Amino acid sequence: MSIVVQKFGGTSVASAAHIENVARKILKTIANGDQVVVVVSAMGDQTDRLDSLAKEIDFYEPASRRELDVLLSTGEQVTIAALAMTLMKLGCPAKSFTGRQAGIQTDASHTRARIINIDTTRLRASLASGKVPVVAGFQGVDDGGNITTFGRGGSDTTAVALAAVLQARECQIFTDVSGVHTTDPRVVDTARLLEKVTFEEMLELASLGSRVLHSRAVEFASKYEVPLRVLSSFEEGPGTLITSEEDSDMEQVIIAGIAFTREQAKLTVLGVSDVPGVAWKILGPVSEANIEVDMIVQNVAADNTTDFTFTVGRDNYQEAMDILKKVANDIGAREVTGDDKIAKLSMVGVGMRSHAGVASRMFEVLAEKAINIQMISTSEIKISVVIAEEYLELAARALHTAFDLGEKGS
Amino acid sequence: MSIVVQKFGGTSVASAAHIENVARKILKTIANGDQVVVVVSAMGDQTDRLDSLAKEIDFYEPASRRELDVLLSTGEQVTIAALAMTLMKLGCPAKSFTGRQAGIQTDASHTRARIINIDTTRLRASLASGKVPVVAGFQGVDDGGNITTFGRGGSDTTAVALAAVLQARECQIFTDVSGVHTTDPRVVDTARLLEKVTFEEMLELASLGSRVLHSRAVEFASKYEVPLRVLSSFEEGPGTLITSEEDSDMEQVIIAGIAFTREQAKLTVLGVSDVPGVAWKILGPVSEANIEVDMIVQNVAADNTTDFTFTVGRDNYQEAMDILKKVANDIGAREVTGDDKIAKLSMVGVGMRSHAGVASRMFEVLAEKAINIQMISTSEIKISVVIAEEYLELAARALHTAFDLGEKGS
Numbered sequence: 001m002s003i004v005v006q007k008f009g010g011t012s013v014a015s016a017a018h019i020e021n022v023a024r025k026i027l028k029t030i031a032n033g034d035q036v037v038v039v040v041s042a043m044g045d046q047t048d049r050l051d052s053l054a055k056e057i058d059f060y061e062p063a064s065r066r067e068l069d070v071l072l073s074t075g076e077q078v079t080i081a082a083l084a085m086t087l088m089k090l091g092c093p094a095k096s097f098t099g100r101q102a103g104i105q106t107d108a109s110h111t112r113a114r115i116i117n118i119d120t121t122r123l124r125a126s127l128a129s130g131k132v133p134v135v136a137g138f139q140g141v142d143d144g145g146n147i148t149t150f151g152r153g154g155s156d157t158t159a160v161a162l163a164a165v166l167q168a169r170e171c172q173i174f175t176d177v178s179g180v181h182t183t184d185p186r187v188v189d190t191a192r193l194l195e196k197v198t199f200e201e202m203l204e205l206a207s208l209g210s211r212v213l214h215s216r217a218v219e220f221a222s223k224y225e226v227p228l229r230v231l232s233s234f235e236e237g238p239g240t241l242i243t244s245e246e247d248s249d250m251e252q253v254i255i256a257g258i259a260f261t262r263e264q265a266k267l268t269v270l271g272v273s274d275v276p277g278v279a280w281k282i283l284g285p286v287s288e289a290n291i292e293v294d295m296i297v298q299n300v301a302a303d304n305t306t307d308f309t310f311t312v313g314r315d316n317y318q319e320a321m322d323i324l325k326k327v328a329n330d331i332g333a334r335e336v337t338g339d340d341k342i343a344k345l346s347m348v349g350v351g352m353r354s355h356a357g358v359a360s361r362m363f364e365v366l367a368e369k370a371i372n373i374q375m376i377s378t379s380e381i382k383i384s385v386v387i388a389e390e391y392l393e394l395a396a397r398a399l400h401t402a403f404d405l406g407e408k409g410s
Numbered sequence: 411m412s413i414v415v416q417k418f419g420g421t422s423v424a425s426a427a428h429i430e431n432v433a434r435k436i437l438k439t440i441a442n443g444d445q446v447v448v449v450v451s452a453m454g455d456q457t458d459r460l461d462s463l464a465k466e467i468d469f470y471e472p473a474s475r476r477e478l479d480v481l482l483s484t485g486e487q488v489t490i491a492a493l494a495m496t497l498m499k500l501g502c503p504a505k506s507f508t509g510r511q512a513g514i515q516t517d518a519s520h521t522r523a524r525i526i527n528i529d530t531t532r533l534r535a536s537l538a539s540g541k542v543p544v545v546a547g548f549q550g551v552d553d554g555g556n557i558t559t560f561g562r563g564g565s566d567t568t569a570v571a572l573a574a575v576l577q578a579r580e581c582q583i584f585t586d587v588s589g590v591h592t593t594d595p596r597v598v599d600t601a602r603l604l605e606k607v608t609f610e611e612m613l614e615l616a617s618l619g620s621r622v623l624h625s626r627a628v629e630f631a632s633k634y635e636v637p638l639r640v641l642s643s644f645e646e647g648p649g650t651l652i653t654s655e656e657d658s659d660m661e662q663v664i665i666a667g668i669a670f671t672r673e674q675a676k677l678t679v680l681g682v683s684d685v686p687g688v689a690w691k692i693l694g695p696v697s698e699a700n701i702e703v704d705m706i707v708q709n710v711a712a713d714n715t716t717d718f719t720f721t722v723g724r725d726n727y728q729e730a731m732d733i734l735k736k737v738a739n740d741i742g743a744r745e746v747t748g749d750d751k752i753a754k755l756s757m758v759g760v761g762m763r764s765h766a767g768v769a770s771r772m773f774e775v776l777a778e779k780a781i782n783i784q785m786i787s788t789s790e791i792k793i794s795v796v797i798a799e800e801y802l803e804l805a806a807r808a809l810h811t812a813f814d815l816g817e818k819g820s
Contacts, residue, residue: 019467063503070490071488078460089468089469
């Protein structure tokens with residue numbers, strides 16, 4: 001008998017009725033002959049509600065982060081009790097486990113703790129006695145017995161970590177989408193559900209706006225080689241299996257999917273002296289203002305000056321611009337320009353490594369549609385371009401068709 | 411420096427603003443030179459809301475009581491975090507403690523656990539480092555590390571138990587009333603706030619409808635000789651000190667207060683054979699139906715038959731009557747009568763022990779007002795009478811005046 005870890009997110013457990021639906025899914029897995037360990041998030045928007053109590057108190061010193069963890073961890077604790085009771089009502093012996101009771105030991109970094117060790121003694125005893133363990137995601141305890149939490153998406157991390165230490169056959173992440181698609185089905189109606197995708201591709205897709213899974217959980221699964229499956233808790237279906245490249249039969253596939261991020265903005269400092277330290281002088285003040293910088297491109301120039309461009313979220317555009325104008329003055333740059341109507345589109349696929357010509361084909365398709373490429377950035381398994389946001393849907397659809405990613409026969 | 415345990419109930423911590431008010435009360439106590447250990451209940455009606463989630467799941471087997479405790483204990487956990495954060499915001503170092511973290515070990519009786527031991531190591535360390543410990547009331551852990559709760563009113567028990575083991579100078583229970591009164595101020599406008607009352611009197615008053623304090627907490631305080639003070643978290647004032655008789659200077663006071671319970675009903679079985687076991691035959695089926703019986707009176711009769719009367723809550727009147735009619739038939743009783751328009755009124759005071767004549771004076775006062783006494787029951791420090799409910803306010807006011815319980819000069 002092999003172990004399957006099943007994780008259900010907030011929307012999947014939003015009410016008593018939702019929880020009963022989840023319990024029936026668990027029963028079905030058990031009926032198929034697997035042992036199940038369940039991990040759950042807080043019900044619906046409970047974490048947000050607890051967060052707003054903290055916001056009302058409005059005190060965020062390092063010392064209070066310990067208390068924030070005490071507060072937030074109650075959300076998952078409510079769900080484990082409710083689900084364990086529901087399973088019992090349906091005739092399935094079950095037992096709830098807080099992070100501590102599940103033996104999840106972390107470091108002492110409150111609100112962003114990392115798992116150090118998991119003592120599975122109690123969980124294994126529960127499985128051995130035929131009680132389904134229902135574990136609170138997102139939380140553990142440090143070695144002082146203080147409650148810690150893992151940050152948003154932390155329940156996925158709990159599920160993957162438990163799957164790793166319990167040597168589970170699979171870690172199943174139930175969400176409100178049916179799996180990972182070749183691109184956003186709301187934009188490209190021929191978007192296809194991927195049967196399999198590699199960890200690396202999933203990481204690129206996750207960081208590029210396909211927010212199906214938390215990146216940290218994917219990294220963790222990749223590191224410990226835990227087969228991860230994303231599937232819907234509201235409809236039937238196999239979902240998408242995320243696994244390592246060796247396990248996959250996707251060698252022939254070049255592109256796994258097309259991801260995109262809207263509401264981006266770019267800023268360019270023109271005529272910067274091309275001397276060491278200049279990038280730091282430009283980006284230092286920006287990151288000090290807690291503005292997250294995404295793509296960074298620097299062109300080598302002939303006249304010992306260079307143009308330096310980077311992208312930020314649109315919300316941060318004006319603030320970044322104000323900072324840059326001051327910086328430009330200090331470093332003697334010629335001018336600062338910007339555009340806050342851009343979007344980023346990326347093609348992701350491990351097959352790119354061994355297939356030349358993906359980039360040129362991509363640029364050709366965009367040129368055919370008269371879409372101007374403003375920035376380009378590449379990694380081993382990804383090509384990202386920045387384009388005007390108004391062309392985003394057109395670009396996504398054209399590339400999806402050109403690379404034959406759609407439903408067969410469509 | 412002596413320790414004071416301060417407990418704040420649900421209405422006192424119902425919102426972030428309420429919690430800030432509580433924090434300021436704590437700061438004031440600290441400014442007066444005491445060390446404070448705080449115990450809190452769940453915010454407002456949070457326990458009721460958690461309870462209704464359990465009701466929605468609707469599964470109450472013994473096994474699910476463990477899960478009910480996991481669920482309910484989250485209410486207090488939210489409050490400790492919120493209050494600790496608020497204290498820190500106001501510049502006062504603080505640290506929250508769940509029942510487990512506070513070292514509260516209980517038996518394994520879920521939803522009605524009893525405290526077995528308290529390991530104060532962590533609480534004392536927190537006090538020594540100048541951090542106010544904020545402890546979750548109502549909860550502990552059994553020796554298997556399972557979360558247990560104490561039942562309604564359990565936070566009072568936590569406070570008293572902590573005061574006992576920490577040898578606190580006083581255990582202060584903050585509520586939404588200003589203390590214990592000679593009688594209900596809503597009925598008798600000259601009702602006076604009692605400065606002091608004995609544990610025994612408080613127990614009688616608590617069980618008689620003056621629901622200021624949970625009886626279990628009073629018993630606990632009495633057993634471990636913890637001076638208990640009831641006071642308001644919304645207004646200033648000394649409240650009422652509940653202490654043992656030796657400590658009090660109340661020897662000259664005969665009556666501490668007048669308590670009453672409305673919405674009672676009485677049932678009488680007439681013409682019962684006066685043989686052993688008949689009381690059990692009558693009350694056995696009633697208590698099997700989970701109907702709580704309060705006063706029981708049996709008159710000795712001349713003709714070898716007896717009349718047997720008892721009171722129940724009005725809600726249970728019809729059910730009890732149906733049961734009795736069947737029983738009366740079985741035991742050959744003559745008739746069953748009843749009245750569901752009655753109330754119980756009690757005079758309580760340790761001074762009664764040494765002062766004869768309280769009962770006769772009480773009966774005299776009621777006779778003067780033409781109030782018929784339907785049942786009488788006495789204990790060492792209490793006389794209870796059952797009267798028609800419509801006379802309740804009149805009786806309370808007349809007795810309050812006759813025994814000179816009111817405000818001086820009123």
